[in-house]
Amino acid sequence: MDNGSKLDEVGDRDGWRCWLCDEPVDPSKSVNDARGPSVDGIATGKAAKGRPVTERLAHRSCNTKKGAVAAVVPWPDRLFVVDPAPIIGVVERLSRKGGREVVARCPTRADADEAGAWLIDRLSRLAPDLSFTVGGEPGGGQFMLVLRTA
Template identity: 70%
Template sequence: MSNLTAVGDRDSWRCWLCDEPVDPDASVNSDRGPSVDLGMAKPKKGAPAVERLAHRACNTRKGAVTPVVPWSPDLFVVDPAPIVATVERLGRKGGREVVARCPSRQDADAAAAWLVDRLSRFAPDRAFTTQVEPGGGQFLLVLRTA
């Protein structure tokens, strides 16, 4: 297992699950204190586990199940795809996937910018781009592997 400080410095002291700051000086027994999580997916046989920084409460709540990473409540998105499953699927097979619908171009552009920013911390080892496409009176937010 890596040193907590090394993992925290690498992850800029942000929880990979909730994307909120983690206080490096907080007690590891505090709900908002730092902990090291083994990431979002089981590594392939022989590959090292990816350790990520998380709040102790976020890590405990996730347990041994696939985490749920929420979309920002400030976004106006309809039928948002689950972020973790989408990232894992695109990481395995590549390509592109529609991840949400938005009622206006402005909403879709805001969601696209937020998603790219969030994924830069959530899955820093993978490169993603977004695209907004008109369709059926709405705007589709497309995520693709770069």
């Protein structure tokens, strides 16, 4: 498979959105353009021997800026979440051990539903080979946003 078809395959799978900044990636831009498409083939965290590396779509500049620094996927300011967990760390733990993890707290069911929908969409690009479900579980007058491996 040539690089162009690999880029198209990853771009189509990821909906032409950068896994790092979550902004659209223009497939018509040159791969040498800062806002052009690139494929990030580095696993999140420390890649263990024999662990497959997931390729993800990124802007060339986002991919370059990330470099050797641990990437951070931010929760958007528009979501009403309290104590949000670092998304990449959660994905790494769940990919190794499975199960479930509380990733944030939300004051209302509607806030939990909105944050959950965003998180599932975001994870489809961050960890396309994994399957997750998310739900808001009531407790203590709030809703715990719980991410599970499916």
